[in-house]
Amino acid sequence: MWAKLWYNQSIMAAFETKPLLDPPPQPSPFQPQPGATPPSSGGRWDRIKDFYRANKWYVWAIAIGVIIIAVLGYFAFHSRPPAPAQEANVDLSIDAPQTAASGGEVIYKIIAQNRDKVSLVDVNLELVYSDGINYVSSSPKADNLSGTAFALKSGSNPKGELSPGQNVVIIVKTTAQGNINDEKQLTARLHYHYSNISSEFTKEATSTVRLIASDIGLDVTGPQAANNAQPASYDVSYSNDSDHDINNARLEVLYPDGFSYTGSTPQPSLAKNIWNIGTLKRGDNGKVSFQGTFKSAQPGQSQTFTINFLVQDAQGNYNTQASTTYTTTISALPLVVTQSLENSSGGIAKPGDTLDYSVKYQNTAAVAATGVNIVLTLDPKSLDLSTIEAQGGEVNNNTITWNAAGVPNLENLNPNDSGQLRFVVRVKDPAVKDSSKNVAIVTTIKVKSNEYQTYLPGNDLSVKISSPAALKGSAKAVSGALPLHVGQSTTMQVTVSLTNSTDDFGSAALTGFIPAGAVYDPASVNAGESKNVSYDSATGKITWKVGTLAAHLGDFNPPRSLSFNVRVNPSASQVGKTVSLFRNISFNAKDGFTGQDINLQTQDITSSDLPDGLNNGRVQG
16 A cells, blocks of 8 residues: 555656646648658557657656555565464363362373374473372373473474374373362363464363362261250261371361360360371271360250361361261250349449349259259459348358248249349459459359259359559659749640559550640650650640550559650740640550450649649749
8 A cells, every 4th residue: 555655656746847738739741841850650669669758757657666566565465474373173181080089099081182184293281280189190201290291202203293193191190188079170281383383272171070078987976965064075986998098187176156175085286176196097097085064055056066087288288088067955954043244334344333143043844843052153353242242142251052041932943933033242442452464253153952963053154344544644844944934934844644454455545735835845755655656746746656555554563654845935925824735635545355445534734733832833924
């Protein structure tokens, strides 16, 4: 197209530079002019030569244009890349099982066949293993240790050629590790070239294997029914029924929510529910026994244990090779006793609070219960036992007992009969006098009768004690005019102190404002806190990032304090008045034990907080 455009422009240029003139009058052929050359007898050829002589520039322009078009056309058609060849007629397939035992072997048979009419060269196979599939060996051997590359090139086949109709077979042996029902994938990619084309082509195939339980025997024995008073014992037996040893094995028991672990044989290797087995040889077996109670389970509930046999893979992850479950149903106790706190806010009380407890009991059996005894035990550490008042109960130190002597209904409790008792007790203030942290009041309750001589447990109750904290401010003179005088500078030190009792506070921060007319000195911040303090000169806001406010600051440890200097120069309008130094002071944190939000404030710090004898901090004229 460009050549044609150039040619047209050339022709137009030629005509524009040599315009045709009106032809001069021609003499009649029948009247020869003096001196004229007689007409040639050449005829048409002479006329062509005459035309060329008259238009030779135009002829040359046309010829040059034709040549340029021909040259450009040649390069345009011969420099264009050849159309890509189609992929060869190649078959690539993977023969493998659809399922395999977790941790067992998986054998892949990979077949590549050239069904095309031409030979293929530089043929090589690439394998991509998903996580959990580990290469063991192959036939022929792989070109690398990871078993991902196989080239057809060899001494007898230097071009890596696959002739028409020829096939190649590769057998790959792997192990597959993962959890039951995991799917593991192998991807094969065949790379090749045509012998006369440099472009590379790829043929791809995939195979997916689903992992099933390995040949591990798991068996659980234990009570099918239990009440939430009696202890329960369970035995877990395991065996290696496969044809190979199993390394890095462990047993895991997932307990239901209502079960409380009390012990096991052997002792757990990790937490209270994991036992390391190590190597379990082919044909070997073992057993783990564990015990516990269902104290927090409710009658009628089904409590299901999950037992997993795990094996560690090459990446250090433990995968489930076998799993089973066992269910125990919780039956109702013949005598039921429960306690609750009537006036607690979310199970939290403050030092000095009086706690109001309610005790409910009921006979759920089909026969009467006689001589019923209910015993409640209190944790005495944070309670003032002298304040216990128990309705119909006998108090002995930190124990309250109810029986027929004080509650006649307990002499003979008929089926479905029930009742309610009450007692109150006051929390000490302070809650403790030592360095205890995260203090809670725990009460336990139990019941028995002549028919049930072993005490049947009721529910435990725990009440968290909050941690009182305080924020205080003070000021003292540093330098300058004392008492304060109009027109004279005075520098004073401002201090804010934080105290805490039994809990650590997190995300703690204090903020306050330096009023207009006062000058904050950042260099005066006390050592150890300067890195935690920031100042916004536009608003006068000081932010103290306390971070963690530890328990027992102010009793067994010094308070946490921030000090800095403020300089003032009172004006005449302030005569007889005090000067504000630090205002709108607030502290916010989170109690790490109770989860409560802590919000503290203190009064503004002014010159009136200076020691006595300085005119009560008022400005003098």
